[in-house]
Amino acid sequence: MREAAFDLTPHATPxxxxxxxxxxxxxxxxxxxxxxxxxxxVGQGRRLVILGANGAGKSLLLRLLHGLxxxxxxxxxxxxxxxxxxxxxxxxxxxxxxxxLRRSVSSNLTFALRVHGVARRARPAALAKALADARLxxxxxxxxxxxxxxxxxxxxxxxxxxxxxxxxxxxxxTSHLDPGATAAVEDMLHMASSRGVTLVMVTHDAGQxxxxxxxxxxxxxxxxxxxxxxxxxxxxxxxxxxQAWTQGQLFFDDAIL
Amino acid sequence: xxxxxxxxxxxxxxxxxxxPALIEIIGLxxxxxxxxxxxxxVIGFPxxxxxxAFRFPGRATLSLILNAFxxxxxxxxxxxxxxxxxxxxxxxxxxxxxTPMAMxxxxxxxITPIVAAxxxxxxxxxxxxxxxxxxxMGVRRPSRIAALxxxxxxxxxxxxxxxxxxASAEVGAVMIVGGNINHATRVMTTAIALExxxxxxxxxxxxxxxxxxIALLVNGLVMSLRATATKTAYA
Numbered sequence: 001m002r003e004a005a006f007d008l009t010p011h012a013t014p015x016x017x018x019x020x021x022x023x024x025x026x027x028x029x030x031x032x033x034x035x036x037x038x039x040x041x042v043g044q045g046r047r048l049v050i051l052g053a054n055g056a057g058k059s060l061l062l063r064l065l066h067g068l069x070x071x072x073x074x075x076x077x078x079x080x081x082x083x084x085x086x087x088x089x090x091x092x093x094x095x096x097x098x099x100x101l102r103r104s105v106s107s108n109l110t111f112a113l114r115v116h117g118v119a120r121r122a123r124p125a126a127l128a129k130a131l132a133d134a135r136l137x138x139x140x141x142x143x144x145x146x147x148x149x150x151x152x153x154x155x156x157x158x159x160x161x162x163x164x165x166x167x168x169x170x171x172x173x174t175s176h177l178d179p180g181a182t183a184a185v186e187d188m189l190h191m192a193s194s195r196g197v198t199l200v201m202v203t204h205d206a207g208q209x210x211x212x213x214x215x216x217x218x219x220x221x222x223x224x225x226x227x228x229x230x231x232x233x234x235x236x237x238x239x240x241x242x243q244a245w246t247q248g249q250l251f252f253d254d255a256i257l
Numbered sequence: 258x259x260x261x262x263x264x265x266x267x268x269x270x271x272x273x274x275x276x277p278a279l280i281e282i283i284g285l286x287x288x289x290x291x292x293x294x295x296x297x298x299v300i301g302f303p304x305x306x307x308x309x310a311f312r313f314p315g316r317a318t319l320s321l322i323l324n325a326f327x328x329x330x331x332x333x334x335x336x337x338x339x340x341x342x343x344x345x346x347x348x349x350x351x352x353x354x355x356t357p358m359a360m361x362x363x364x365x366x367x368i369t370p371i372v373a374a375x376x377x378x379x380x381x382x383x384x385x386x387x388x389x390x391x392x393x394m395g396v397r398r399p400s401r402i403a404a405l406x407x408x409x410x411x412x413x414x415x416x417x418x419x420x421x422x423x424a425s426a427e428v429g430a431v432m433i434v435g436g437n438i439n440h441a442t443r444v445m446t447t448a449i450a451l452e453x454x455x456x457x458x459x460x461x462x463x464x465x466x467x468x469x470x471i472a473l474l475v476n477g478l479v480m481s482l483r484a485t486a487t488k489t490a491y492a
């Protein structure tokens with residue numbers, strides 16, 4: 001199996017077996033090119049953070065990688081082969097704003113168990129574990145949409161993990177949460193990572209990138225301008241865009257390709 | 258002719274006296290309209306969900322037809338169903354003409370497009386919200402339809418209410434295929450038309466009051482269900 005190398009510098013990220021790879025990824029609308037020539041490699045079991053200013057294409061990149069949007073060019077590989085529908089079944093995604101069903105907390109999880117084909121007799125135990133992992137056992141019968149923002153996002157993470165994914169995409173999962181709720185979500189993500197789940201996360205929060213990430217990719221105007229270990233990328237950025245962003249001077253990325 | 262208020266008093270007295278003829282007509286009306294509503298929902302909800310949630314060849318045409326058929330003239334529906342059920346029609350051997358079943362069929366044809374078209378709008382809106390999540394989870398089409406229908410259940414109640422309103426207030430189609438036969442196919446709307454023409458205004462008005470009361474009660478019930486659902490964030 002090929003290996004993922006995120007940086008070709010002397011400070012290169014430790015290599016890992018390659019789980020997912022995008023080559024020359026391109027996304028063009030009728031009048032704008034939003035992503036062009038993006039190469040990205042995701043190592044098995046790694047925690048990759050995607051950084052960049054608003055409008056850089058971070059969320060779009062996640063959507064393309066996860067198959068929610070179709071690229072207009074380039075190739076996405078899963079374990080070295082073109083990604084298939086079956087491969088997508090090994091992926092899950094948590095969105096910035098969780099979309100929960102208009103049902104109770106436990107019904108949301110039971111729905112996921114049913115969708116993922118968990119046998120009926122195995123569901124109660126899986127449900128109990130998911131509720132416990134998300135620290136929602138006491139709220140199991142509450143309408144999901146009446147939970148606090150943090151509780152809703154923990155439920156969304158728990159629901160995503162019920163797919164038993166090899167790769168979990170996260171699109172700014174804590175951007176609207178307070179520090180306590182953020183920490184609770186991050187705990188769940190650390191727990192998932194310790195079980196071998198690969199994480200690919202978009203975040204605006206450099207602190208969160210340091211806490212959760214190992215490898216980092218910096219996007220600017222729909223292109224990857226820098227990759228490397230999170231700590232190195234944040235403390236000693238090399239590209240002008242990364243430098244501007246880390247210094248708080250790059251908020252919006254509206255460059256048209 | 259008496260004034261409106263004395264007539265209304267007589268009508269209410271008839272209702273309170275639980276007049277057997279009145280009760281028979283009200284009972285048949287409810288049976289026919291509710292049966293038509295159930296059939297229309299069984300057909301219209303899944304059809305609306307498919308049109309609302311999925312893209313497929315002919316979807317726009319189907320959607321256009323459903324929307325156009327929302328305004329089907331009842332007498333035209335009555336005529337078409339009559340031709341189907343008449344002795345020389347394709348369904349003639351079933352012998353359904355001038356029976357409550359014929360009225361149920363006519364009302365079902367009349368309100369299914371309403372239920373389907375309004376459901377499609379409700380489901381389309383919900384699908385926009387759920388689409389990415391369902392796609393990410395790998396929810397298959399039948400499960401997606403079932404989940405969308407279940408999660409839209411309180412909005413669909415309002416859709417069903419619109420269908421019930423149209424069915425229970427309709428007169429032209431049931432008059433043609435039912436024949437307004439006493440003790441057999443006479444329902445509230447056809448009876449109101451007949452009794453008014455006969456000058457039996459108390460009886461007609463009593464049926465009108467009942468019809469309005471049913472509409473108010475059903476609306477009130479649906480509104481309170483929706484209010485509960487909104488409170489629990491299930492709507």
